[in-house]
Amino acid sequence: xxxxxxxxxxxxxxxxxxxxxxxxxxxxxxxxxxxxxxxxxxxxxxxxxxxxxxxxxxxxxxxxxxxxxxxxxxxxxxxxxxxxxxxxxxxxxxxxxxxxxxxxxxxxxxxxxxxxxxxxxxxxxxxxxxxxxxxxxxxxxxxxxxxxxxxxxxxxxxxxxxxxxxxxxxxxxxxxxxxxxxxxxxxxxxxxxxxxxxxxxxxxxxxxxxxxxxxxxxxxxxxxxxxxxxxxxxxxxxxxxxxxxxxxxxxxxxxxxxxxxxxxxxxxxxxxxxxxxxxxxxxxxxxxxxxxxxxxxxxxxxxxxxxxxxxxxxxxxxxxxxxxxxx
Amino acid sequence: xxxxxxxxxxxxxxxxxxxxxxxxxxxxxxxxxxxxxxxxxxxxxxxxxxxxxxxxxxxxxxxxxxxxxxxxxxxxxxxxxxxxxxxxxxxxxxxxxxxxxxxxxxxxxxxxxxxxxxxxxxxxxxxxxxxxxxxxxxxxxxxxxxxxxxxxxxxxxxxxxxxxxxxxxxxxxxxxxxxxxxxxxxxxxxxxxxxxxxxxxxxxxxxxxxxxxxxxxxxxxxxxxxxxxxxxxxxxxxxxxxxxxxxxxxxxxxxxxxxxxxxxxxxxxxxxxxxxxxxxxxxxxxxxxxxxxxxxxxxxxxxxxxxxxxxxx
Numbered sequence: 001x002x003x004x005x006x007x008x009x010x011x012x013x014x015x016x017x018x019x020x021x022x023x024x025x026x027x028x029x030x031x032x033x034x035x036x037x038x039x040x041x042x043x044x045x046x047x048x049x050x051x052x053x054x055x056x057x058x059x060x061x062x063x064x065x066x067x068x069x070x071x072x073x074x075x076x077x078x079x080x081x082x083x084x085x086x087x088x089x090x091x092x093x094x095x096x097x098x099x100x101x102x103x104x105x106x107x108x109x110x111x112x113x114x115x116x117x118x119x120x121x122x123x124x125x126x127x128x129x130x131x132x133x134x135x136x137x138x139x140x141x142x143x144x145x146x147x148x149x150x151x152x153x154x155x156x157x158x159x160x161x162x163x164x165x166x167x168x169x170x171x172x173x174x175x176x177x178x179x180x181x182x183x184x185x186x187x188x189x190x191x192x193x194x195x196x197x198x199x200x201x202x203x204x205x206x207x208x209x210x211x212x213x214x215x216x217x218x219x220x221x222x223x224x225x226x227x228x229x230x231x232x233x234x235x236x237x238x239x240x241x242x243x244x245x246x247x248x249x250x251x252x253x254x255x256x257x258x259x260x261x262x263x264x265x266x267x268x269x270x271x272x273x274x275x276x277x278x279x280x281x282x283x284x285x286x287x288x289x290x291x292x293x294x295x296x297x298x299x300x301x302x303x304x305x306x307x308x309x310x311x312x313x314x315x316x317x318x319x320x321x322x323x324x325x326x327x
Numbered sequence: 328x329x330x331x332x333x334x335x336x337x338x339x340x341x342x343x344x345x346x347x348x349x350x351x352x353x354x355x356x357x358x359x360x361x362x363x364x365x366x367x368x369x370x371x372x373x374x375x376x377x378x379x380x381x382x383x384x385x386x387x388x389x390x391x392x393x394x395x396x397x398x399x400x401x402x403x404x405x406x407x408x409x410x411x412x413x414x415x416x417x418x419x420x421x422x423x424x425x426x427x428x429x430x431x432x433x434x435x436x437x438x439x440x441x442x443x444x445x446x447x448x449x450x451x452x453x454x455x456x457x458x459x460x461x462x463x464x465x466x467x468x469x470x471x472x473x474x475x476x477x478x479x480x481x482x483x484x485x486x487x488x489x490x491x492x493x494x495x496x497x498x499x500x501x502x503x504x505x506x507x508x509x510x511x512x513x514x515x516x517x518x519x520x521x522x523x524x525x526x527x528x529x530x531x532x533x534x535x536x537x538x539x540x541x542x543x544x545x546x547x548x549x550x551x552x553x554x555x556x557x558x559x560x561x562x563x564x565x566x567x568x569x570x571x572x573x574x575x576x577x578x579x580x581x582x583x584x585x586x587x588x589x590x591x592x593x594x595x596x597x598x599x600x601x602x603x604x605x606x607x608x609x610x611x612x613x614x615x616x617x618x619x620x621x622x623x624x625x626x627x628x629x630x631x632x633x634x635x636x637x638x639x640x
Contacts (some may be wrong), residue, residue, distance in 0.1 A: 027449070034449040036452075037451075043458055044435055044436075051490045059467060095514075120360055120361055123349075135626055136365045137365065144555060147553075154375070193368065215346070224347075279469060291580070296469075301465055305464050
């Protein structure tokens with residue numbers, strides 16, 4: 001798609017100034033010229049320093065036997081002891097596996113649904129029908145997880161609407177929203193309800209930017225509906241698909257927190273525990289200690305960082321743009 | 328081919344000439360898919376609204392969950408919400424947090440995005456990297472929690488606004504918009520006419536960016552309005568909680584769960600009745616309404632914002 005391909009990554013879009021002009025100006029001169037911009041950027045930089053980089057630096061306590069009750073420099077370094085304890089923790093591996101399971105579900109079952117929706121949407125010709133449909137399917141994206149879970153319990157819960165219908169018909173009470181075995185499916189349904197429509201938006205934009213004359217040319221060469229889909233539509237949205245895949249793979253260990261925490265009581269921790277809830281319940285609610293919780297979070301952060309770099313690298317090798325360009 | 332076979336079929340208006348009319352079955356499958364999907368979204372929302380207006384008798388007759396067709400209309404649940412109790416306080420708190428938080432976030436985002444859109448300025452690249460690096464690595468839940476504690480923000484409403492006030496993704500979206508959609512000549516012209524950076528920002532750049540600013544403001548506002556996790560994490564000890572936390576407690580209390588029993592006991596202790604389905608659904612409606620009101624004005628700009636973000640993210 002034209003808009004995506006023609007736009008260079010942030011580093012590359014600087015307007016090259018003639019080097020002569022640049023060399024002539026000293027830092028002091030540039031400061032005198034640019035101080036309003038620095039002033040404008042300052043609050044953001046300060047905010048990130050305090051709420052992003054400072055906590056990031058605190059990750060060092062994952063390698064220490066940290067206690068808040070003694071001065072920071074008196075905490076002894078213990079190497080990877082906390083990570084060892086983390087990997088030996090009987091609750092950690094299930095949490096990690098659950099996280100990967102939900103991430104795989106997201107990758108395999110949400111993407112195709114969004115693409116399918118976008119293709120179906122794109123073939124609606126009436127603009128009125130289209131925009132009505134769009135308004136409807138984007139809306140749940142803006143609902144909170146609390147709301148989504150509440151609505152699901154009311155509709156599909158044990159005392160919910162569907163359960164009542166089934167019981168009126170002489171059937172058994174439904175226990176869909178509290179059944180650990182079907183939790184994966186429940187999660188998928190909630191995702192599909194909340195976010196599949198929103199996920200479609202970017203594919204729609206990609207579809208709209210495919211040059212219609214390509215279709216016309218293919219059709220006059222005798223390509224049918226399915227061939228056009230395969231040879232024009234799908235290659236047309238390929239950069240977007242790859243971009244989103246990279247983002248997804250980078251965030252593979254961040255499948256969210258609220259959706260699982262909210263249903264933990266009803267479904268039980270075995271099925272709902274993911275890495276984020278694990279950190280929360282072990283180190284903030286529980287008493288595993290500061291260093292342990294930090295080590296668990298750091299593990300997640302580092303794996304995420306590695307995954308995003310690797311995925312981006314693969315995208316470059318495939319000849320796609322990825323998130324950032326090799327510099 | 329015979330002339331009869333060549334007879335043109337009835338065509339949908341606006342369909343491009345090269346596109347053959349799809350078969351009836353194909354159309355039906357597609358329509359069914361889209362209609363089912365839309366219905367699965369609309370029907371529950373409709374049932375929630377219908378139930379929120381139901382009286383207790385009507386609800387009991389229906390089994391206590393949801394009503395598709397309201398048999399009567401009673402504003403009882405809404406009267407209860409706005410009667411000045413804990414629910415009213417919670418709604419006022421959430422609204423305040425949303426307004427204050429959105430204002431702070433938007434101001435920070437605009438300043439950051441504009442500063443970064445002026446390429447080649449002093450320290451431009453280091454600052455850009457400071458922002459971009461936040462995409463690659465998150466500090467983690469526990470260190471963030473620790474910092475909030477160290478700043479003395481734990482159990483303070485500021486901890487619900489400040490730690491997440493800057494969405495670096497939004498900065499990058501807005502920066503991309505400033506750079507790509509506002510002609511550089513215009514800014515140069517302003518400079519030549521003697522306008523400083525601030526005047527350029529307020530008089531030229533911002534008035535041209537109303538649409539995208541509205542979308543970003545909506546993203547921020549929805550984030551604050553739907554805030555749940557931060558409240559659970561940073562302000563568990565405060566009496567008045569954001570509306571999502573209150574809704575979660577109501578949900579638990581009627582699900583018959585351990586945590587719910589606690590909440591139910593709380594309701595008994597304060598002499599309030601445990602929430603009926605109507606009350607719960609009325610709270611749900613109250614949390615949806617602000618979103619639904621804002622939504623139609625901003626919805627048509629979504630695509631642009633998302634695309635700009637995807638390009639630059």
